[in-house]
Amino acid sequence: MLEFVLMIIIILSAILALIQKDLLKAAILTGFSGGALAVLFQVLLAPDVALTQAIVGAAIVPVFIALAVKKTQREDS
Amino acid sequence: MNELIPLMVIVPLMAALLISAFSKFNKATKVFAFVVALCLPVIPIASHYGLHYFGGYAPVMDNVTNVMYHPAITYSFTFLQQIFIAMLGLLTFLVVFIYLTKYKKVSGPYLFLLFLGTAAVTAMLLTDDIFHMFVFFEILALAQVGIVAASSIDYSYEMALKYMVLGSIGSPMMLLGIGFLLALTGSVNVTDIAAAVHNGLVDATSPVFLLSLGLIFFGWLYASGLPPFHTIKSGIYSKAEPHGAALLQSFTVVSMISIVLIMFRIYSSLPIFEVLVVFFSILAMILGVSLALTQTDFRRMIGFLAVGELGFIGLGIGLGTQYAITAGLFQALNEIIITALLFIGFGAIVNATDEVDTRKLGGLLAYHPKVSIMLLIAGLAMAGVPPLSGFQSKLMLVQASLNCGFPEISILAIMVSIATFVVFVKTYYTMFLKPKPNELELEKKEVPRTMIFAMGVLLIIVILLGVFPDIVTAGISNFVGGIL
Amino acid sequence: MAQTQLAILFTSAALVVIGLYSAIFIDNIIKKIIGISFIEEGANLFIVAIGYKPGGVVPILMPGMDTSWFATNAAYPLPFGLVLTSIVIGASTLAVMLALVMVLYRRYGTLSTSVMLADTSKQEEYDE
Numbered sequence: 001m002l003e004f005v006l007m008i009i010i011i012l013s014a015i016l017a018l019i020q021k022d023l024l025k026a027a028i029l030t031g032f033s034g035g036a037l038a039v040l041f042q043v044l045l046a047p048d049v050a051l052t053q054a055i056v057g058a059a060i061v062p063v064f065i066a067l068a069v070k071k072t073q074r075e076d077s
Numbered sequence: 078m079n080e081l082i083p084l085m086v087i088v089p090l091m092a093a094l095l096i097s098a099f100s101k102f103n104k105a106t107k108v109f110a111f112v113v114a115l116c117l118p119v120i121p122i123a124s125h126y127g128l129h130y131f132g133g134y135a136p137v138m139d140n141v142t143n144v145m146y147h148p149a150i151t152y153s154f155t156f157l158q159q160i161f162i163a164m165l166g167l168l169t170f171l172v173v174f175i176y177l178t179k180y181k182k183v184s185g186p187y188l189f190l191l192f193l194g195t196a197a198v199t200a201m202l203l204t205d206d207i208f209h210m211f212v213f214f215e216i217l218a219l220a221q222v223g224i225v226a227a228s229s230i231d232y233s234y235e236m237a238l239k240y241m242v243l244g245s246i247g248s249p250m251m252l253l254g255i256g257f258l259l260a261l262t263g264s265v266n267v268t269d270i271a272a273a274v275h276n277g278l279v280d281a282t283s284p285v286f287l288l289s290l291g292l293i294f295f296g297w298l299y300a301s302g303l304p305p306f307h308t309i310k311s312g313i314y315s316k317a318e319p320h321g322a323a324l325l326q327s328f329t330v331v332s333m334i335s336i337v338l339i340m341f342r343i344y345s346s347l348p349i350f351e352v353l354v355v356f357f358s359i360l361a362m363i364l365g366v367s368l369a370l371t372q373t374d375f376r377r378m379i380g381f382l383a384v385g386e387l388g389f390i391g392l393g394i395g396l397g398t399q400y401a402i403t404a405g406l407f408q409a410l411n412e413i414i415i416t417a418l419l420f421i422g423f424g425a426i427v428n429a430t431d432e433v434d435t436r437k438l439g440g441l442l443a444y445h446p447k448v449s450i451m452l453l454i455a456g457l458a459m460a461g462v463p464p465l466s467g468f469q470s471k472l473m474l475v476q477a478s479l480n481c482g483f484p485e486i487s488i489l490a491i492m493v494s495i496a497t498f499v500v501f502v503k504t505y506y507t508m509f510l511k512p513k514p515n516e517l518e519l520e521k522k523e524v525p526r527t528m529i530f531a532m533g534v535l536l537i538i539v540i541l542l543g544v545f546p547d548i549v550t551a552g553i554s555n556f557v558g559g560i561l
Numbered sequence: 562m563a564q565t566q567l568a569i570l571f572t573s574a575a576l577v578v579i580g581l582y583s584a585i586f587i588d589n590i591i592k593k594i595i596g597i598s599f600i601e602e603g604a605n606l607f608i609v610a611i612g613y614k615p616g617g618v619v620p621i622l623m624p625g626m627d628t629s630w631f632a633t634n635a636a637y638p639l640p641f642g643l644v645l646t647s648i649v650i651g652a653s654t655l656a657v658m659l660a661l662v663m664v665l666y667r668r669y670g671t672l673s674t675s676v677m678l679a680d681t682s683k684q685e686e687y688d689e
Contacts, residue, residue: 003565007572014599018583023591030595037602044613045636049644056652061598068659072666076589208643215650238661239678245597245654246584249604252647256608
């Protein structure tokens with residue numbers, strides 16, 4: 001059951017990230033999607049991939065995007 | 078001496094890392110970069126042919142199904158790899174040499190990118206593992222973007238970002254295609270996949286197999302700059318520094334042939350594969366030449382001509398006979414040399430005049446006679462004029478398409494060659510022979526001597542291959558016989 | 562359990578389609594880049610799904626496990642190894658793209674691709 005919930009979280013947060021007006025919120029939602037994907041990898045019997053994805057997808061990528069947003073502009077005009 | 082095979086990738090890779098780490102020692106960096114660049118063409122020539130298994134895991138025989146499996150990443154080194162890696166190493170050496178003498182203070186990151194790109198294409202050419210190839214395909218894309226972004230030409234960042242965005246769409250597509258192949262065969266080794274396809278373990282008509290062809294083909298189109306990516310490819314050539322562009326086009330050609338050879342080994346049983354390759358090649362030939370005709374920026378013109386020449390390579394491989402593939406690969410080797418020569422030569426002109434618009438130039442023959450003569454010979458070689466190397470490979474291509482029963486394609490190839498000739502001569506006339514426009518002010522700026530040296534070395538190879546094509550074609554033909 | 566695998570394939574396809582849509586049609590460059598990262602995630606999820614075995618075990622041989630039981634029940638580890646590499650490549654590509662965006666923002670003051678990456682036609686006007 002857990003995997004279906006995770007899949008719904010992944011797709012929903014991906015869509016929500018792309019329709020946000022605030023780019024910082026989009027960055028955080030990208031992190032949600034990446035983190036849920038990491039848990040899904042664990043469910044799919046790949047713990048090593050899950051660890052990497054948890055670090056890269058849930059921490060590094062959103063932080064990079066947030067930094068880029070901070071250096072540029074926050075509103076999607 | 079099979080230990081030398083992985084060194085061809087490791088030496089430039091380690092050199093790249095060391096240079097970028099210790100780039101504050103200017104003098105030492107220069108000497109080190111020069112020595113490493115000098116080693117690059119020597120290693121493949123000194124090495125013996127053979128296979129290298131990483132980790133020493135030799136292939137194992139499955140006694141039940143009687144199939145060989147390759148558990149390790151395998152590098153296979155034959156005559157084809159030797160000649161291409163040696164040529165690439167020579168070109169890298171010349172480009173690094175030009176760069177080192179041009180600037181007093183060298184930039185470590187730029188040398189890092191040059192060596193990284195060389196290492197990436199070398200690995201793509203050597204590897205027998207499709208995922209390994211994908212990894213270096215991505216590294217190559219990053220290195221190319223870096224080389225473009227590092228140049229001081231206007232709009233280079235925009236072009237780099239555009240190339241990168243397109244590449245980030247193209248490379249996951251290729252990864253998906255590799256995923257489909259992995260799902261079908263359970264392996265990423267090309268020899269294993271090809272054996273599975275040819276032994277009928279994989280249904281060659283299944284939609285999944287066709288889809289994997291389509292996805293990898295899309296990645297190949299991006300990597301080689303065939304249409305619909307021809308505009309962006311010629312754009313990045315014109316936005317890089319001239320010596321960087323000379324290296325970038327060789328990266329394009331080598332990555333193109335390495336991916337297409339892998340695709341050929343896997344998909345050659347599908348007739349649609351050859352049709353697709355020939356279709357996109359002909360499109361590239363026609364679009365490349367006709368767009369080159371309309372350009373006023375001569376760097377852009379050379380970029381489009383280079384894309385048009387790529388079509389000839391694809392044509393040879395798409396025809397699929399031993400003679401045709403040999404011709405295509407020989408054309409690839411010639412194109413690396415000739416286009417590098419053109420980029421370096423026109424780069425020397427940019428260096429001396431600070432002007433890239435052909436309409437504002439003229440009468441340069443009197444000012445830079447050596448450069449103009451060498452450029453003329455290179456342009457004639459590209460168009461396929463007899464004693465030069467371009468003629469030999471194009472003649473082989475025309476004969477191959479006649480032998481395959483496609484006289485239309487050979488007529489088209491001849492027409493595109495003539496159009497290339499026209500484009501080149503038109504540009505050459507306006508730049509070198511036409512009287513000098515009054516508003517053009519030429520200071521007495523010398524062309525750097527290293528550029529003339531590099532052009533001379535490349536020109537000797539062009540003439541040598543034109544007079545004695547057999548020294549290369551015999552070996553390539555043997556290699557092609559092995560993969561058919 | 563085939564249901565799970567089907568759902569995973571559907572999820573990865575959805576991620577790829579969402580990513581492609583945003584990479585092609587959305588004007589904001591940062592959202593384009595977010596979309597590109599979704600395409601990469603979709604491809605990774607697909608490759609992990611190839612190695613997944615319903616009802617299997619994690620492919621790590623613990624002491625005391627029966628080898629033949631392990632061989633029939635463990636998931637296929639090769640795709641997992643590939644995905645590890647591809648995740649890291651995706652992150653580095655994203656970092657380079659964001660760095661280029663930051664440089665270009667300083668020049669143009671906007672994140673809109675139609676202004677920032679306007680076609681080369683604009684450049685020719687600039688030349689003349």
